[in-house]
Amino acid sequence: MSARIPTLVLGGTGYVAGEVIRLVLGHPELExxxxxxxxxxxxxxxxxxxxxAAVLGDTRFQSQADIERLxxxxxxxxxxxxxxxxxxxxLIDALxxxxxxxxxxxxxxxxxxxxxxxxxxxxxxxxxxxxxxxARLADFSCAVPEHLGRAPTPHVAHPGCFATAxxxxxxxxxxxxxxxxxxxxxxxxxxxxxGRKPVDGTHHPTRHSDLYSYNALVHRHIPEITACAAAASGxxxxxxxxxxxGPFARGIHVTVQAQLEAxxxxxxxxxxxxxxxxxxxxxxxxxxxxxxxxxxxxxYAHLSAAANGRTVAVMSVVDxxxxxxxxxxxxxxNRLLGLPExxxxxxxxxxxx
Ligand SMILES: NC(=O)c1ccc[n+]([C@@H]2O[C@H](COP(=O)([O-])OP(=O)(O)OC[C@H]3O[C@@H](n4cnc5c(N)ncnc54)[C@H](OP(=O)(O)O)[C@@H]3O)[C@@H](O)[C@H]2O)c1
Numbered sequence: 127m128s129a130r131i132p133t134l135v136l137g138g139t140g141y142v143a144g145e146v147i148r149l150v151l152g153h154p155e156l157e158x159x160x161x162x163x164x165x166x167x168x169x170x171x172x173x174x175x176x177x178x179a180a181v182l183g184d185t186r187f188q189s190q191a192d193i194e195r196l197x198x199x200x201x202x203x204x205x206x207x208x209x210x211x212x213x214x215x216x217l218i219d220a221l222x223x224x225x226x227x228x229x230x231x232x233x234x235x236x237x238x239x240x241x242x243x244x245x246x247x248x249x250x251x252x253x254x255x256x257x258x259x260x261a262r263l264a265d266f267s268c269a270v271p272e273h274l275g276r277a278p279t280p281h282v283a284h285p286g287c288f289a290t291a292x293x294x295x296x297x298x299x300x301x302x303x304x305x306x307x308x309x310x311x312x313x314x315x316x317x318x319x320x321g322r323k324p325v326d327g328t329h330h331p332t333r334h335s336d337l338y339s340y341n342a343l344v345h346r347h348i349p350e351i352t353a354c355a356a357a358a359s360g361x362x363x364x365x366x367x368x369x370x371x372g373p374f375a376r377g378i379h380v381t382v383q384a385q386l387e388a389x390x391x392x393x394x395x396x397x398x399x400x401x402x403x404x405x406x407x408x409x410x411x412x413x414x415x416x417x418x419x420x421x422x423x424x425x426y427a428h429l430s431a432a433a434n435g436r437t438v439a440v441m442s443v444v445d446x447x448x449x450x451x452x453x454x455x456x457x458x459x460n461r462l463l464g465l466p467e468x469x470x471x472x473x474x475x476x477x478x479x
Contacts, residue, residue: 130157131463132200134232136217137208138163138187139174141318142237145452146206147171151181153456153470155463156204160196162217163187164209190217197221198228204459205234208451210321214238215258218281222262233462234266234281235455241266241283242350252346268350271457271467272406273297273358282458287450288313288369289351291380293358294409294427295440296351298402300359304395305384305438307363311351313380314372319446334373342368376479377418378450380442386433395431395438403429407468408449408457416443424475425453445475 133156137143143161150158161171167189172179174187188196197203205221207214214236225232243249246260257263267274268283270293285293292311299305314337320328327340348367356362372379390398396411403409409427416428422445431440444450453471460469 130155131202131204132157132159133204133206134159134193134197134221135161135206135208136193136214137210137237138171139166139322140208141322141447142208142451144175144178145447146208146237146455147175147182148178149452149456149470151178152473155465155469158185159200159203160188160193161185162190162193164190167192190220194221194224197232198224198230200232201230203230203232204463205232206452206455206459207234207236207238209238211239211253212255212258215240215262219259219262233459235284235458235462236266236281237284237286237451237455239286239346239350241281242268242285242353244353248349252349269354269358270294270297271454271461272403272409273354277458277462280462282462284451284455284458285350285354286347287319287378287444287446288315288345288347288367288380289354290450290454291378291427291442291444292351292365292367292382293354294444295380295382295429295442296355296363296365297358298399299382299384299438299440300355300361300363302398302402303387304390304398305386307361308384309363309365310383311365311367311380312370313367313378314370315378315446316372316374316376318375319378328371333371336373337370339368339370345369374418376445376447377422378444378446379416379418381439382442383437383439386436386438389436390433390438392431392433395433395440399429399431399440408471416441418443419475419477419479421445421449421475422479423448424473425449425457425471426475
């Protein structure tokens with residue numbers, strides 16, 4: 127039996143980092159070698175993630191200097207960054223420089239937005255600050271794993287949660303020439319989508335038992351969705367995206383509507399979606415409306431569709447922390463490491479979350 131691949135996680139105490147750690151602890155080929163915390167180096171990791179205490183033991187958060195030293199000693203390693211955008215690029219760059227100096231070969235999947243762009247100018251236009259490591263952008267590809275067979279770069283940027291749910295629904299419509307290239311997208315996300323730190327507007331008392339839109343038609347993920355959709359389908363489409371805050375902790379529900387190029391009924395659209403995702407282990411196309419509870423805390427995505435006259439609607443649900451972040455990133459990492467794409471990811475949703 128070959129040794130497990132040492133795995134490093136950046137973004138220590140965050141929600142996505144916690145989900146990456148949970149997946150690594152259950153992975154047959156990876157082992158947790160280090161978790162970087164900017165705010166709590168030396169503290170037990172289970173203090174931030176009590177639900178993982180039984181399997182974490184006394185694993186402690188490490189500093190950036192510790193992690194850089196560690197990556198330089200590991201001939202091969204897996205690195206997941208769940209650090210915030212604006213921080214992740216420079217953290218990864220420093221780690222890769224330490225590895226290059228030592229001749230070691232980490233594979234990186236960044237879950238932040240920092241490496242989703244092909245130019246520093248495009249990044250700065252959206253995020254309003256200079257990119258932290260522009261020379262590294264060419265080393266990253268950004269795609270939903272179902273839409274790009276093999277990354278042409280050594281590292282990958284995960285496209286994010288709203289983008290995953292939207293792209294899974296929209297790309298087949300565009301790639302198969304089924305719709306006109308203007309798509310109307312309504313998405314509802316749970317509160318973990320806003321991260322661990324409670325701030326006004328994302329805090330539980332504000333969000334629970336309520337539903338409201340935010341950043342309608344101007345959300346910063348629109349350029350990322352547009353670019354990924356164009357790369358995956360060959361069509362540059364307009365995405366009119368209205369995100370909403372939903373009164374639940376985990377999960378994203380997206381509805382994509384568009385005008386059909388030619389008449390097609392519901393059964394016809396479902397057949398096209400099934401054809402497009404044939405062989406994709408984590409995408410299931412259902413006859414009935416997809417529900418969050420059937421996928422939450424899993425790496426599965428459920429899609430369904432309806433068509434009436436010239437209008438088509440595709441509904442898509444994913445778990446924002448898993449398929450939309452840690453799980454999708456693990457799919458990519460499995461591929462980068464030459465492991466089966468499904469390794470460590472096939473646990474079904476618990477159902478009654
Ligand atoms: N939440 C989602 O549903 C979701 C989905 C897809 C993608 N993402 C992306 O994934 C990343 C993490 O999201 P999250 O929801 O887990 O956020 P989060 O809960 O706010 O966690 C981010 C973590 O990053 C670390 N951090 C903060 N400032 C830092 C700094 N200056 N230097 C180094 N580390 C710093 C902090 O942990 P330490 O202080 O312990 O280091 C913090 O807990 C973000 O880039 C986000 O956009 C999130």
